[in-house]
Amino acid sequence: MRVFLASIPLEGAKVVVVGAGEPALAKLRLFLNSPAALAWFTPDGAPAVLEMPQSAPRPIARLPEAADLNGARLVFIALHDVTLARRIAEAARDAGAQANIVDQPGFSDFHTPALIDRDEVVVAVATGGNAPILARDLRSRIEAVLPQGAASVARLAGELRGAVKDAIPDFLARRRFWERAFRSPAADLAAEGRMAEARREMVRLLNAAASPREEAAKGVVHIIGAGPGDPELLTLKALRALQDADVIIHDKLVSVEVLDRARRDAKRIYVGKARGDHSVPQDQIEQLMIAEARAGHRVVRLKGGDPFVFGRGGEELEAVRAAGIKAIVVPGITAALACAASTGLPLTHRDHAQAVTFVTGQPKPGGQGADWARLAAPNHTLAVYMGAGQAEQIAADLIAAGRDGATPVAVVENGSRPDQRAFKGRLDDLPALVARMELTGPALLFIGETAALAVADDERPRIEVAA
Template identity: 80%
Template sequence: MRVFLASIPLDGARVVVVGSGEPALAKLRLFLDSPAELLWFAPDGLPSPLEIPAGAPAPVTRRPDFADLIDARLVFIAVNDIVKAHAVAKTARALGAQVNIVDQPDSSDFHTPALIDRDEVVVAVATGGSAPILARDLRSRIEGVLPQGVASVARLAGDLRRTVKESVPDFMARRRFWEKAFRGPAADLAAEGRMAEARREMVRLLNAAAAPHETPPQGLVHIVGAGPGDPELLTLKALRALQDADVIIHDRLVSSEILDRARRDARRIYVGKSRGDHSVPQDEIERLMIEEARAGHRVVRLKGGDPFVFGRGGEELEAMRAAGIETIVVPGVTAALACAASTGLPLTHRDHAQAVTFVTGQPKPGGVDADWSRLAAPNHTLAVYMGAGQAERIAADLLAAGRDGATPVVVIENGSRPDQRVVKGRLDRLGALVARLDLTGPALLFIGETAALAVSDDQPALSEVAA
């Protein structure tokens, strides 16, 4: 995080704007409806009367002096003479004010974000002063989905906040009350302006939350697919589960960018595994999920890719059902789909592949290996998970079953991520290809005619070829 957006109370605050051009007028307009004491100085002369915002304070046609800046909390300076701007800034800072010199981000104590003002609710988007137009564009997108009546919801919550805290002293129970309140009929009624009905519904929820329980309420488990690592490939349902979670139990393949989308105060428990290193056994992971849910927590079991595609999600779901824990499965974009799409590799193709099979190259210890002789047919794409360590054996089994040695293959490491690597070859050289790559991240093998259509790291993209 390069910048921190603080929420500054404006009740009783003094805000000073210096300047008379459009940048200064824009700052004036920001504070016209706020409870702040607003002072305006126009040392460069007054703008046209038609340009002065309605309700603006009377302008003073000089620079602010020491007395004007006493108790100022925020000072915005937009004057033509940068030397004079810095002189005003020096005085304001000496008196404890935070200063913004318009279009001088390196000389400012703070930058003005792009704001969505809904009275009680203010949303800000900031780029550290480097890309204000981008911030405005993002603001417009957010504004389109933000309900107009959200301020009424916040206002009602503010009225009841102390009562709720006194009635429901437990932090977790209190948070669940607010979530029900903000996501149910009470919020809808408040957003429509039906405040009396909304208050009654809030009070009903509060009475239920404050009632003594003989046993703590049981929590909920979400088994969530995190996708291949690109946070933009998270489903909306997965994102909501992450932002509601009390506890996140996550694997090694879950990227930090995905975890950054989770609620900041959620407890995170790492149970990652790698080939030959199962630091947390599967039965211990399941016991942990049950224990956290029975403590009343909302648990997200976060798994790379899709939890039901070589992710042991089925085993975990069975364990939760046996324990009587309510469980919701949230599918994710599995690695085969993401890796193929990121390289332009079609898993099926009318001319090259009439079938696709997802297969693991690493059966469980003592388990039955895949029947490679049944997977060696032409016009058939194989997406091999956990196959890098067994690449030479897999190739040998397919060749022995009759697959052509010239069959195209692709190895994709860290698929869909910024550090993705894509290397193409042929089946009879697959073992040597994988050995030469010295893989350090998760990798998938694609075997079949469609692999020839993938764009590799040493090959230009189709758009470049066309150009």
């Protein structure tokens, strides 16, 4: 996070605007309907009467003096003379105010975000002063989906906040009450302006939640596929569960970018596994999920890719259900689909492959490995998970079973992520190809005719930037 958007109360706050051009008027309009005390200085003369915002304070046709800045919270300066603007900003800082010089982000204490004003609810989009037009466009998209009645819902919550805290002292129980309330008919009634009905419904929900006869909160476990790492490949259902979670138990393959989409105050427990290094044994992971759910928490078990494709999601689902706990499975985009899509490799193709098989190159210790003889047929794509360490044996077994050594192969590391790498070769050169790549991230092997259609790193078009 490069910038922090603080929420500044405007009750009783003094805001000073210096300037008379459109940039100054834009700052002035931000505060016309707020409870802030506005002071407006126009040293270059006031704007024309027709340009004057309604309800604007009387412009003061001079530069602000030190006394004018005393007690100010925010000072906006929009003058053509940058040297003069910086001098006023220093005077504002000396008076204890935060100063903003329009179009001078490097000399400003804060930047003005693009705002969506719904009175009690304010949404801000900031780009650190680097791309205000981008912030404005993003604001427009958010504004299109933000209900007009959101302020009424927030106002009602503010009225009842103290009563709710007294009736439900437990923090988690109180949070669940508000989540139920904001998704209930009470919120819909408030959004429609039917405040008396909304208040009655909210009080009814509060009485029910505070009743000693209410059952203890029951936990639930969501077993969620986090996809290959690109947060935009999360499903909407997965995103909602992440933002509602009390506890997130996640694997090594879950990217930081995906975790950043989760609710910030959720407890996060890392149980990552690497080859030969299981930081937390599987049975302990399952008991951890069960214990957190029995404590009444909403648990998200977050797994890279899809939980049911070589992710041991089936084992975890069985354990949770056997403990009598509700479990919900949310699928994710598995690595084979993401790697194939990001390299342009079709898993099936009418001319080249009539079947695709997902296979693991690393079976359970002591368990039965893949039947490579049955997987060696032509016109058949193999997507091999966890196979890089066994590339030499896999290639030898397939060739021994009749697969042509010239069969195309592709190796994709960190598929769909910014550091993705993809290389192509032949089946009889697969071990050497994997060795040359010096893999450090998760990689998938593709074996079959369609692998020739992937776009490898050395085949991507180069973009040259003129000096």
